[in-house]
Each structure stands twice: as structure tokens, then as C-alpha cells.
Amino acid sequence: MSHAFYIYGSYAVTGLIVLALIGWVWLDGRARARELQQLDAAGIRRRSAQPKDGASA
């Protein structure tokens, strides 16, 4: 295959960036879930009667 370096290089870079994006979203989600759990453990719960309070921060 001619120019194999450029072709595999571009696929590798794409894979790397996509993996970085997925990793960011995934790790961020896990960190948030952990923080929610911490808050839950500290006895701070959402008042479920007011579903808006999450977004009105």
C-alpha cells in the first residue's frame, strides 16, 4: 500500500482523538456519579418534589 504511513497515521490520530473524547465523557460521568454519591452519603438529597432544582443552578 503506498503512503501507508500517512494512511495509518491519520487513522491512528483519529482513533486517539475519538478515544480521548469518549474517555473524557466517560470519566467525567463517573466523577459526577461519585460526587452525587458523596453528597448522598452526606445526607444531602434532591427534593424530588422540585424536579427543576438541578438545572436552575
Add this chain to the structure above:
Amino acid sequence: MSDNSLAITKFSDLANPTRFLALVARILPWLSGLTALALVAGLCLGFTAEGDYQQGDTVRIMYIHVPAAWLSMMCYTVMAISAIGTLVWRHPLADVSAKAAAPLGAGFTLIALITGSLWGKPMWGTWWVWDARLTSVFVLFLMYLGLIALNRAMDDPAKAARVSAVLILVGFVNIPIIKFSVDWWNTLHQPASVVRMGGPTIDAEFLWPLLVMAVAFTLLFFALHLAAMRNEILRRRIAAQRRMAARMASGREGR
């Protein structure tokens, strides 16, 4: 915004963050699976297809370069629509959507820039030229980074969302410039060959892998966008609960 309201519409149903989270939880596994399938299919098609007689095997770079470039513009369009949502309806989910899309847009734009550069080196003999198409995509990349930095620099997320919404809408002029730069200016970059008046000029041999990859990238974007929006909603919920916790702590001790 309670569910016994009769005037409830599909849109405002989605607009409730809690509902939105439930919806994301339902959709996300399917969307991820579909994305993975489409990506595998696209890669298989891309590597079994014939090479171009003129560009050789480097045409395979196109299967990721072109979808990434499309996505970089689509992501900005999604952000612009969200920005209108923020400014006109003052909708919190629109804020979240615009903020969550910015890093994804930066990622796809970076893919387009780097793969384009890796394609340009064997074809044009240089990594980079300052022609209209490449420059405007680079400006798009800088705009994404600037929006991320702006969002991070401000404490109040609602205010940050409104300020960046204005900036997003102003920056939207760049999108048509990117799209038509190859037609308006005589550049090294080849003109559009798929989305154009009078049907695609591209050979069917290349069209199929390209389309499958484009679908895969689009699915990937939406999966990541939904997940990032979920994270952002959770982040704001956590912030709200923390403020409440601080108030509760002093209420308890203040007696």
C-alpha cells in the same frame, strides 16, 4: 412544570432535565451500539474498497477526513441552534447543549485538521497551506477552544451560557465561509464532490464507505453529545446541592 398540565407538549416534556436524563439513560446504550456497528462497517468498507487511480491508497484518508470536517460544521450548527434556544427561550437545556458540544466540536475539527494535513503531505507535498478552506477551518478550531475557555472562565453557568451564545451566533458567519470557500476562492483544496447541485461527482466505489463513515461519525457525535449533556446536568445538580448543603450547615449550626 408538572406532568398533570394539559398543555404539555413533546418539546417541553424533553425540556425537563429529569425526564431528559431518563430519556438519555434509555437511548444511550442503543445509540452506542449502533455507533459501534456503523464504525466497524465503515472501516471494513473503507479498507476493502479500491484505491483511486490518481490519488492511490491515500483516498482512504478521505473516509475519516471528510466526515470529520462535516461533523465539525454540524457541531457548530447544533451549538448555534442551542444558542438561539438560550437567547430566545432562555432554556437551561439549551445552555447545557451548547456547552457540552464545544469540546466535541474541537475534537472533530482537530481530526479534520490533522487528517487533512496527513493527506496533504503526500498529495500537495506540504503539511499545511494558508488557503481559504484550511484557514477557515483552523479559525473554527480556535473558536471552539475560545468558547471552552470562556465557559471555564465564568463562575455563573447561566451568565456564561448567554455570553457564549452571543459569541456562537456571531461566529456562525464562519460556517458558510468554510462551506463555500472552495468555490469562492481558487484554492488547492478540492471542491465539494458529494453534497452539491446536480448530484455527487464522486464514484460509487468511494461514495458508500464515505456515507457509512459519515453516518457512523454522526451517531458518534450524538451519543457523545447526549452523554456530555448528562454529565453537565449532573454537574449543575451537584453544584446546586452543594450550595444547599452549605446553607443547611449554617442553618444547623446557627442556632
Add this chain to the structure above:
Amino acid sequence: MIALLVRDLKLSIRAGGGALVGVLFFLTIVAVIPFGVGPDLNLLSRIGPAIVWIGALLSSLLGLDRLFQAEREDGSLDVLLMHDTPLVLTVFVKCLAHWLATGLPLVIASPLLGLFMNMNEVAIGAVMLTLVVGSPAITFIGAVGAAVAVALPRGGLLVSILVLPLAVPVLIFGVSASYAAVEDPAPFLPPFLILMALTLFFAAIGPAAAALALRNAAD
């Protein structure tokens, strides 16, 4: 001391931190050059190393004024000053953290800009190497300016004005080492070694002068 390093790194990454802004400024400043001088690839590749170096110099000055100002505003500076570890060491660690958070990203971004400037691989490598070695010197010099300007209400611009002339030798040897790597007759090693010597010199002088200034700027 590790605690101080970790805290400063955390602060620069958390919301409002300056790590991203520095890189962004670097990208922008280098990206506007071709609009000014025109997209002539030969010309760009000739001036490339100098442009990348100037861009890195300016963007590493960005945010440097906050190095001690932020500490002063919330009162942390008093406690740092009172501590029994030598103040020189504290300043050194703060400089190190600042360089890791803002200087290192610039070094990592520089090859990308080298490509934009149509520099060849050797030149890109040389610029990156000289930046790794030379940019800490800018931070150490900047720390002196930041310490002098700590008591001023609006010290930001003044820091740059104070620091830029002092940073000129670093720029001269950084750029000349980069050019020496590309152009054949000039040897690469002498300017590079001088650059290293400059960095070591400022690593010793900068924190000491900054500590002296901080002690005397207290009010």
C-alpha cells in the same frame, strides 16, 4: 513543598485557570502572522522559528502577573511568607508549577504551529527542544516582575514591560539555536548550551530576587 506544587497545579486546571488560555493565545498569535506577511510558504518557513519563539515568549508572560497577585488577594501570601522554609524555595516551586501548567502545554503545541509555518522536521524538533530548555527561564524572570508588581493594583501590563527586556537574551539564543539546527554552517551546540546556562542562571537568580522583592513589598 510537593503540597504547594500539587495545589498550584490543581488551581491552574480548575475553572478559571489560565492553562488553556495561554495555549489559545499562542495558537492565535502565531496564526495571525500569515495573514500579515502573506501565505508565502518559503517566507513563512524562514521566519517560522522566530515567530514560534516570540509567540511562546508572549504567551508565557500571559497570566504570569497572577503568580503572586492571586496569593496576595486572598491572604495566602502572608502565610507563605511567614513559613520557615526558605522563601526562595517556595518561589521556585511556584515557578515550577506555573511552568508545568502553562509553559509545557506551549512546548507541546509548538510542533503543530511549526507545521503551520511550513517548517521542516529538523526545525520543528529544534524549536521544540529550545523551547523546553528556554521557556523555564522566561517563567523565572517573570517571577521577579510578578513579585515586584505584587503590590500594584493593576500590575498585569507592567509585568510584561518589566520582563520583556530581561527575556531578550533568552529569545536571542533560543532563536539562533533553532536556526543553527537548520542552516548548515552555524553550529547548533554553542547557542544551545548558552541557552541552558541562561536557564540555570535565571533559575538561581530569579527566585532569589523575587523572594527579596516579596519581602520588601509587604505592607
Add this chain to the structure above:
Amino acid sequence: MLLSAEGLAARRGEELIFSNLSFDLGMGEALVVTGRNGSGKSTLLRVIAGLLAPEAGRVTFSGAGVEPGARPREFCHYLGHRNAMKRELTVFENLAFWKSFQGGSGGALDIDEAAETVGLGGILHLPYGYLSAGQQRRFAIARLLVAHRPVWLLDEPTAALDADSDRMFAGLVKRHLAEGGIALAATHQPLGLEKVQELRMTGFSGVNADVWE
């Protein structure tokens, strides 16, 4: 242990704020500095903390286990107007940083214990910037507890505190004194302490003119 000041003088601009000021403080003793605004209370504390160079005189700290020639500031905690905490970090990160940075020998509390002592256990995971002014001040006080220093220099320590926290803080100072500590406070509130010397600052003790004569 003895903290003594001999013939201290300090100036602000060209004005001498105080001059020829001397005192001795032994273990378990406190000095309350009073006076109107601008009378030099803060300046005195900053001079003792080593943050300002005195115009004349000197501050010494002597006693068992203190090397001669040691600088007094290494034995002092200084609680100024500002809290020395980062808004972006959590309370725990802030306190953990100061605990590890200030180090110091025994007698220091854990971070959890310190937070309980100031009555704010359980919100250590919150970013400091989320807290109210009073809570922020109480955690700033907790900083004094996580690393041991024999001398506490307190500049308007109870400025943002309510009556309950005031009492809590007075209790802390008492305990510190009972353990053989020394405290200097610039404050209007009575801290309810025994064995207190009071120093009334008058401000302005003349223009420092002799330099130009």
C-alpha cells in the same frame, strides 16, 4: 516560652504609627490590642509576624526548645483580614494543603477534628467559594488548628462571625492559652479571657522628620 517586644516602632508612609512599644508575654498569656481604626493594630501584628520590618526595636521569642536566633515568625500563626483559602479548591484540599505546608510538631488536630471543632464537620467536600462569609471565616480559624504554633496573631478574628461562633472562638483561644500558648488579638469583642493584658493603641506618634533634617 516568652515573646517579647522591645522598643518597637513602625511607620506607615512618613508617619510613625507607634514607637517605643515594649511588652512581654509568657505561656498562657494574652494581649488584646484595642484602639480606633488606623491606630496601628494591624501594623503591630504584622510587625510581630515578621511581615513588616519594624522601624526600630525588635521582637524575640525565647524559651525551652527554641534555638537562639530563631525568627519569631516561625512560631506564629497569623490570621489576617483575608482568609488565605482558595475559592476554587474544596475545604478539605485547602486545609490539607496548609496542614502539610505548615507541618509543625505535635499538638495539631486532624482536618476532620478541626472542622468538627469549628462546628462545620460534614461539609469538607464543598468548594470553599460556596460557603458563606461566616463559614469561610470559621474554616480559616480551623487552619490554626491543623498545624501547631505556640503564638497566635489574630487580626479582627471574629469579624464575620455570629454570637455563637464568637463564643466557640473564645473557647478555642482559651484552650490554646491553657495549653501554654500565647495569643495576641486586635479586636473589639471581649474574648472573655483571664490573664489578659490590654494595649491601647493611640496611633500617630509623630512625623518621622529627622531623616530630612
